[in-house]
Amino acid sequence: MKASYDIWLIPLSLSASAFAMYVTFGFVENLYRTASQHRAILFNVYSIAIGTGLWAIHFVNLLIFYGNQAFTVFSLAIFASWLVALSIGYTICATSSKKVMTFNCLIFSGIVIGLGSYLMFYLSLSGLNETNNLWNLSTNISFYPISLLLALSTAFGAGLLSVVTLSWIKHYIGDNKLLIKVIFSVITGIAILAIHATFNTTVDVQSQIVESQILLADKTLSEVLITLGLICLFLLAFVVALYYEKFNTSTLKHLLNTQKSTDSANSGFKDPLTQLPNRRAFKRELETAIKRSERASSTIALAYIDLDHFKPINDSHGHHVGDAVLMLVAQRLNAAVRVCDTVARIGGDEFVALIEEIKSDEDIIPIVERIVNSIKEPFLVSGQQIDISCSVGIAVYPRDGDMERLMIRADAAMYKAKENGKNQFKFFDSEIESASDKMLEMHRDLQSAIENNEFSLEFQPKVNCKNQSLEGAEALIRWNHPTKGVILPKKFIPAAERFGLINQINDWVVEEGCRAIRRAKDDGVDLKLSINLARQQFRNPKLVDKILQLRKRYKIPAANLMFEIKETTAIKNENQFKHLLLQFKAAEIKVALDDFGSQQFSLSYLQHLNIDEVKLDKVFIGQINENKASRALVDAVIRLAHALDLNVVAEGVETETQREALADLGCNQMQGYLISKPISERKLLNLFKRLNVIDQFWVSDHQSEAA
Numbered sequence: 091m092k093a094s095y096d097i098w099l100i101p102l103s104l105s106a107s108a109f110a111m112y113v114t115f116g117f118v119e120n121l122y123r124t125a126s127q128h129r130a131i132l133f134n135v136y137s138i139a140i141g142t143g144l145w146a147i148h149f150v151n152l153l154i155f156y157g158n159q160a161f162t163v164f165s166l167a168i169f170a171s172w173l174v175a176l177s178i179g180y181t182i183c184a185t186s187s188k189k190v191m192t193f194n195c196l197i198f199s200g201i202v203i204g205l206g207s208y209l210m211f212y213l214s215l216s217g218l219n220e221t222n223n224l225w226n227l228s229t230n231i232s233f234y235p236i237s238l239l240l241a242l243s244t245a246f247g248a249g250l251l252s253v254v255t256l257s258w259i260k261h262y263i264g265d266n267k268l269l270i271k272v273i274f275s276v277i278t279g280i281a282i283l284a285i286h287a288t289f290n291t292t293v294d295v296q297s298q299i300v301e302s303q304i305l306l307a308d309k310t311l312s313e314v315l316i317t318l319g320l321i322c323l324f325l326l327a328f329v330v331a332l333y334y335e336k337f338n339t340s341t342l343k344h345l346l347n348t349q350k351s352t353d354s355a356n357s358g359f360k361d362p363l364t365q366l367p368n369r370r371a372f373k374r375e376l377e378t379a380i381k382r383s384e385r386a387s388s389t390i391a392l393a394y395i396d397l398d399h400f401k402p403i404n405d406s407h408g409h410h411v412g413d414a415v416l417m418l419v420a421q422r423l424n425a426a427v428r429v430c431d432t433v434a435r436i437g438g439d440e441f442v443a444l445i446e447e448i449k450s451d452e453d454i455i456p457i458v459e460r461i462v463n464s465i466k467e468p469f470l471v472s473g474q475q476i477d478i479s480c481s482v483g484i485a486v487y488p489r490d491g492d493m494e495r496l497m498i499r500a501d502a503a504m505y506k507a508k509e510n511g512k513n514q515f516k517f518f519d520s521e522i523e524s525a526s527d528k529m530l531e532m533h534r535d536l537q538s539a540i541e542n543n544e545f546s547l548e549f550q551p552k553v554n555c556k557n558q559s560l561e562g563a564e565a566l567i568r569w570n571h572p573t574k575g576v577i578l579p580k581k582f583i584p585a586a587e588r589f590g591l592i593n594q595i596n597d598w599v600v601e602e603g604c605r606a607i608r609r610a611k612d613d614g615v616d617l618k619l620s621i622n623l624a625r626q627q628f629r630n631p632k633l634v635d636k637i638l639q640l641r642k643r644y645k646i647p648a649a650n651l652m653f654e655i656k657e658t659t660a661i662k663n664e665n666q667f668k669h670l671l672l673q674f675k676a677a678e679i680k681v682a683l684d685d686f687g688s689q690q691f692s693l694s695y696l697q698h699l700n701i702d703e704v705k706l707d708k709v710f711i712g713q714i715n716e717n718k719a720s721r722a723l724v725d726a727v728i729r730l731a732h733a734l735d736l737n738v739v740a741e742g743v744e745t746e747t748q749r750e751a752l753a754d755l756g757c758n759q760m761q762g763y764l765i766s767k768p769i770s771e772r773k774l775l776n777l778f779k780r781l782n783v784i785d786q787f788w789v790s791d792h793q794s795e796a797a
């Protein structure tokens with residue numbers, strides 16, 4: 091008897107298959123990311139769900155072609171076909187959730203899925219057999235060998251495609267993940283239908299409809315089976331979801347949310363320049379790698395890669411060249427590691443490589459050697475040769491500690507590699523350990539300092555050099571550590587910058603500074619306040635908007651607020667600095683160049699900058715009376731600054747002779763211990779109020795208070 095077609099079942103089959111594939115995507119991703127003790131349970135539940143789902147879909151497909159036949163619902167053959175479906179489910183889960191799909195694995199899955207599907211089909215057809223005897227089938231089904239070969243190849247191909255897709259999508263971080271999944275789900279639906287159609291051409295079933303105890307006729311049975319099959323599929327998917335929910339992460343939510351979050355945050359997981367995973371994605375990857383290595387009792391290494399001499403490239407060759415070099419670096423790093431390793435970009439010129447499945451340090455060495463050597467090779471960008479190198483620090487899991495420690499320790503080893511002369515790699519060791527432990531402690535302390543708001547501001551008065559009237563102040567941050575007491579910025583600002591916490595801290599400084607100006611105003615004091623900006627704040631495109639918002643919120647006139655940027659920072663980030671200056675100018679925000687003259691001092695540099703104030707570094711001031719050259723330089727800076735209409739402030743004025751010299755040279759304002767150390771807000775306001783009366787700021791009068 092030849093097959094007939096039940097057309098209306100086709101859309102049902104397609105949507106059921108597509109849905110099943112879509113759910114499977116989520117399952118495989120979960121399995122890949124989960125490594126808890128519940129993974130084994132999840133693995134079984136997912137495999138059974140996928141197997142049973144496939145089995146149900148298979149019946150829907152069978153009904154398309156044999157819907158007008160009668161089925162024996164509970165037969166040994168049908169039970170056997172379910173077992174085969176389960177083995178397919180297990181194969182899919184086991185192979186696709188592996189980190190790397192090997193060739194053998196792929197072929198194995200293709201064979202299991204291809205042969206399995208056919209076996210399932212063959213066994214289920216026995217449902218059409220009234221004898222209910224599996225071994226009798228051959229008497230009722232005739233085979234067409236060529237069709238069989240074709241059918242098997244189709245099933246094998248479709249199996250390969252689905253396993254490759256499942257395996258690939260789980261760590262895909264590009265755009266349109268949702269769309270890709272939907273497209274592949276639909277393709278899978280069509281493939282399953284096609285497999286059944288080709289299978290059908292391989293057999294000719296001679297069946298008779300005979301009554302038996304659970305024998306239903308015609309449409310009624312079709313409908314019952316379809317409903318049963320689908321309910322089964324959906325129920326299983328949801329049971330799995332509930333199961334997973336019990337283990338804290340809701341699969342249901344996950345299935346719905348992963349889509350949303352991975353798709354909308356894909357950009358949040360990928361570095362837009364190099365297309366590598368970013369810090370966030372890498373953290374996730376590291377987490378799962380650690381869990382995987384625990385399962386397999388294997389070792390993993392984290393290589394922290396920092397480019398040497400990269401920063402000057404942006405300034406001397408321009409940003410487009412810098413960007414091109416970073417893209418090439420990404421390519422070379424990817425080529426230097428093995429397929430099972432992951433490379434990510436976690437900062438401007440900082441990369442990391444996750445080296446998995448290693449047995450000893452000896453396995454790591456050739457890989458990091460390849461990394462170091464590949465970066466040492468010259469880069470050719472727009473016809474220019476660029477030479478850089480990299481320093482690599484390596485920490486090994488579990489030897490060098492948990493996930494948090496691993497990053498910090500690899501970073502510490504990288505710093506050691508830099509110290510040792512760059513262009514090399516260094517394993518984390520006990521020598522680095524003590525330094526790194528301090529860093530770890532600092533990291534934790536800083537995080538809790540931010541959470542508990544352990545910071546405060548002190549204010550150092552700025553006075554007029556000539557008449558010594560109080561004209562403003564500089565805000566300086568203090569960390570009131572719960573056990574270590576007051577910590578000065580020199581001790582924690584560099585660490586906060588390294589840990590990427592500086593933005594949070596400085597945002598607080600800017601807002602607290604604005605609040606202080608407001609409180610002073612409410613108290614009748616017109617406080618002109620200077621606030622220090624950190625290097626990282628340059629990179630924040632919303633900085634100007636934020637400042638304007640704060641000014642609006644606290645009703646602060648433009649004249650009351652100024653931002654200080656260090657000369658070294660400005661020189662190192664010249665283009666960004668100039669860009670920021672333009673934005674500041676447009677928003678009428680005043681800028682001072684801090685610590686001027688502390689580094690490679692360049693007078694001509696001043697001419698090209700759109701700034702309002704120059705702060706002479708205290709090193710300069712300290713020597714003003716000691717050597718003539720210093721005095722001549724200060725003289726030159728003040729003249730040039732005045733010619734450019736800039737305010738000049740001297741920092742670190744400690745003696746009366748220094749003050750006199752500065753006043754003689756025409757310096758506008760000064761700060762320093764001679765006048766006052768940084769003091770509390772209350773003391774500053776008291777000072778202003780007292781001096782408002784006499785409008786004169788007399789040193790000896792308050793020095794005791796300030797100290």
Ligand code: C2E
Pocket residue numbers: 550565566567578579580583596599622623624625654684685708741742743744761762763764768
């Ligand atoms: P800076 O901006 O150059 O601040 C001046 C530093 O010189 C202050 O140190 C101040 O206490 C100190 N100082 C003032 N007068 C004298 C003097 O007569 N003699 C000597 N020897 N030193 C004097 P402090 O408060 O320890 O701050 C150090 C640095 O930390 C600051 O240098 C600034 O770069 C940074 N800093 C302070 N507060 C902040 C902040 O809120 N954000 C950022 N990003 N950096 C800050």
Ligand code: CA
Pocket residue numbers: 564622654684
């Ligand atoms: Ca400053």
Ligand code: CA
Pocket residue numbers: 684685705707741
């Ligand atoms: Ca300074």
